[in-house]
Amino acid sequence: MKTxxxxxxxxxxxxILHGQPDGAPGKLSWxxxxxxxxxxxxxxxxxxxxxxxxxxxxxxxxxxxxVRGWDSWLRNPSFIDTFTESELKEIYAQFREICLKFLQxxxxxxxxxxKGAPVSKTAKSERSETERRYA
Numbered sequence: 039m040k041t042x043x044x045x046x047x048x049x050x051x052x053x054i055l056h057g058q059p060d061g062a063p064g065k066l067s068w069x070x071x072x073x074x075x076x077x078x079x080x081x082x083x084x085x086x087x088x089x090x091x092x093x094x095x096x097x098x099x100x101x102x103x104x105v106r107g108w109d110s111w112l113r114n115p116s117f118i119d120t121f122t123e124s125e126l127k128e129i130y131a132q133f134r135e136i137c138l139k140f141l142q143x144x145x146x147x148x149x150x151x152x153k154g155a156p157v158s159k160t161a162k163s164e165r166s167e168t169e170r171r172y173a
Contacts, residue, residue, distance in 0.1 A: 068107065075100040 066074065079097055084090040111117055121129070 072100075072104060072107075075103070 079100060082093045082096065084093045118126075
């Protein structure tokens, strides 16, 4: 049975779905959104294959949003003025470690999937990046 919500009832329902107390409308700051995503991910405890898959999607989405935010920030020329060289060195060191670990896992798991993939009739050079990655 479908229920149609209108006006304030719809806003309250949306607020409740987004974890706002009593459905109170409001927008979370970027830090609040990322902190909520972090908390949500910490609470993930998948118990089966589908749960694992859904949790991986959730984690990937959280990473994507964060990386997209950093990319936007780093492409802003005034960004460099907001941090000292010492802070940038610390960010660089931490991000480098995370980046290397993430890319190592990407190469490992993509390599496993590529080795197990069926041979395609299309030459590798003619396939798109998505096809090469997931074929």
